[in-house]
Amino acid sequence: MMRAPTLCLALMLALPVAACGSGGGAGNNSQQAATAQAEPPAKLTEDPDNALLPVTLPSPVALNAIPAAFQGRWGMVANDCDPKRADTKGLLTIAGDRLSFYESRGTATRIRREGADRILFDLPMSGEGMSWSEPTILTLKDDGRVLVRDVTAPADRVGATRYQKCPA
Template sequence: MVRHVIVTAAALALLGGCTIPIPEKENEIDYGNGALFNESNAADVVQSADSGSGGAGAGAIVLDGRIPAAFLGRWGLVPGDCTSTAGNNKGLMTVEPDRLTFYESRATIAKLEGISPTELRATLAFTGEGQEWTQETPLILENDGAALTRVADGQTLRYTRCGA
């Protein structure tokens, strides 16, 4: 019995020296690699997160539900989606930090994971045409940020960034 008390006391003494790091700022996340994520450096953290090592999940980061700046903007499936003024741009997708907007639907971020500096895996909560649904989709930047690929319903959709 005395031996158990001594072992327990020794274990508690060892644990007493342990501390859990707490972020100094409420909206910062420490990824353990020296990088801190906050709204002002979202794109930089995604760029530095890729460790370059192989294997699933290598360099993966959690983005606190916000899409990095490199992915933001207006994207069209065909050139007319970016330039139409008649409201018939059915292939236009607008990417904002917290949502994606399409011709007849809107999607908010339910879950977001950074796979690499150019790839995100998103779970999107859609609403549109009186319906609601959830969809998992990768978002992949290509051609130095000029193209964005999204897979939806088994279909690969390749968007081109709209001009300013």
């Protein structure tokens, strides 16, 4: 007669084999597994790495200048759009490949499009006697009335800023 620990060990070793099946019987587990992988998960958060349904992102397309939809005057608040005011600290003006802020300026390089409403570029900047570079993403929202500027580096400048299109 088998002792209890030996019996438990024998059952534990036998369970995975029983669970996987032997290929016979009514179901074919390998075929069922392949079918399960082709279907999207019930909750997309169960597959955050898109392992079941990979998403192919478009490759960025190189551009010579910032597209016209991104050009113009953009304000963080309504007063930034008033040309009579001297305190427009949240004003961003985009002309050609140049971005002008209250006390700094930069010329975009390596401009790339990632979809109809999203571009990314490197932005060497200067202002107040300093120079730095800001890898930047611009995204248009609300039919081009809102611009989101995302700075991805350096660490002390990382963040997103939301602008409203100034009236012409």
